[in-house]
Amino acid sequence: MSVNLSGVGYNHHSNVFFDEVNNVKNKQNEAVLEKKRHSHVENETEKNIPSTYLNPLQSKVRFTVLEKKLMEDLHDKKELFLKTSYQHSKKTLIASIKIINKLMLEPEIKKRDLDLLSKYIESFYHRVDTSGPYWKSENNIVSRTLSKIGDYLAKTYNNLHGISNEPDKELSGLTSSWVAAMIKMTNNNSQGDNSNINYKNFNAILEYHVLNQEKLLNNYESSVNTGKLLNLIYYIRPGTLDSQILSKSKDAIERNLLKLVNQSLNIVNSKKNNFPLYHIRCALDVLSSIINSEKRNNPKISFETQKNIDFNLNNILKKYNSLPAKSELREEINVVLTKFIEDTGRSFEKNDLSIFSGFLKPILEKEFIPHNFKLNSEYRIKSSYPFNNEEKNKLNVIATKVLKNFHESFGEKSVRDDYSKPLEIIVMKNKDHYHRYGNYPFRIDTNNGGIYIEGNSNNPNNQPRIFVYMKDNNIHNFGHEIVHYLDGKYNKYGDANMFPSEEITWWTEGLAEYISHGKKNEYAESVLMNCPPENRPSLRQIIDIDGFSANGHSERLYAWPYFVQKFLDSSPQLRSVRGELVRSLRQEIGSSGDKPSYSRVLKNFGQKYNEEFYYWLNQQSNHSISINRYSNCG
Incomplete structure (x- = not known):
């Protein structure tokens, strides 16, 4: 995982070829049909139709076409990344609010539906900046509606007090999604003037x-x-x-x-x-x-x-x-x-x-991380764990391998305006210490397996740091976090706030996994082999993943992005595409000239290679299955 503390942004974070002409035509036709379908749905939003998407209770609530489609998407298990068929817009946000208000009038509250709708609202606030006056009315509507869910939760928990019952799974899930949506809405509104929380009920x-x-x-x-x-x-x-x-x-x-x-x-x-x-x-x-x-x-x-x-x-x-x-x-x-x-x-x-x-x-740092030494790479390690010479040599081997793999792919020229000091690696002796001292004095997010803090890279006094901990006598995610540092220094211009989370997360986490593990990644291969083809995400879904969508789902954050990076390294043609992505990442956002923008290059990559990636992934799965079958024989 990589983070920049100079702002609020986060970058979370360890061959079949087809006729190109046919691929392009298929994608163009698909895009036209999709546009027509969306246009039809948008035009029909005021037509009421019975709800049939839910459960055997056959609710009497009536939904518009847009509302019904939104709920179908949220219930669809194939929508792995909680994406809907529509872009996040005021119309879809209001649709989600209308559904909640309708469901809250039902005699039997469907907690699972409210859970999904709360998650959708949280995802909306992750993707859309609603801090301006243009969104004030909608923010107030969302706040009032979420407060209704809060009032329902308060009443439900009050009823549990006397008999000391534990909340059921659906109640816990709704509580989690509701409070997360409230937090994100609060963070997204700098004015803080739209909350209608009843704090008595919250308490x-x-x-x-x-x-x-x-x-x-x-x-x-x-x-x-x-x-x-x-x-x-x-x-x-x-x-x-x-x-x-x-x-x-x-x-x-x-x-x-x-x-x-x-x-x-x-x-x-x-x-x-x-x-x-x-x-x-x-x-x-x-x-x-x-x-x-x-x-x-x-x-x-x-x-x-x-x-x-x-x-x-x-x-x-x-x-x-x-x-x-x-x-x-x-x-x-x-x-x-x-x-x-x-x-x-x-x-x-x-x-x-x-x-x-x-x-x-x-x-004092010297008391809780007293051990201090340099690796061959000139990276400095400060540690609460006393490494012996054999263990230091092992770290040097890992770091050297990671640097070799990275520089062979991307060269050794750092991005423009990067003046940071050499990397510093803070190693805690266990996860408890990682939580404790990460909380203070370092003030980092410790809800992870390690983190890279980039800081302000154009400041010569800036100290980039990796924070990790010991697990099973090894530094957990050591190579993975080093790749985050290398990626920021040699591939990506600026800091972690430069690119939207939904555009850059797949790149940073997938690259960290691919460079640190290489062509053999047991975890990623296990995810692939155990996921039926019909449930696998498409290339376009993977490169659209953000920290919110991947939260709690390591396969989304690491395994599938790993395969995209492996795919990009699978042929000269695709390595050329990777080179184009890197060139666009290295350019300053908004700079003049005809340099390719990263957003455009990424979108073209997803559209052009979506189908090819699907078949390539099948090949990878078949190959892994055959190897495992052979290794288990005799």
């Missing part, structure tokens, strides 16, 4: 997850949902209308947050489960966010809010004062508290924060 959802925290640890999605609920509050911008509405319900939410911190510490300290450390991090982030919002919304009482939160946190922590100095839990408390203090505009080095003095100590 009812949170309260259920807090009251049943330990029991729900066996339900991974529900445990993750607890963190997602907290993130929704954390992402609300101080000073906005959203934060002012939240301020009226903050006392009840504070109580749940403090209870969650207390329970989480008890669970971790008793060695029952380490996952609640994630809940602690999220809860402290939200408490800092509440303090900062109060400084903007209610400056006269904000000091009192901060003082009360500090006091209650300290009371919770008192029982852990006897933890050993080098205790993992004590170190975790120190990290989250230090981040909390910094996030609320304070410094334990300059201010009198004796209330937390039993836990606070400076967090």
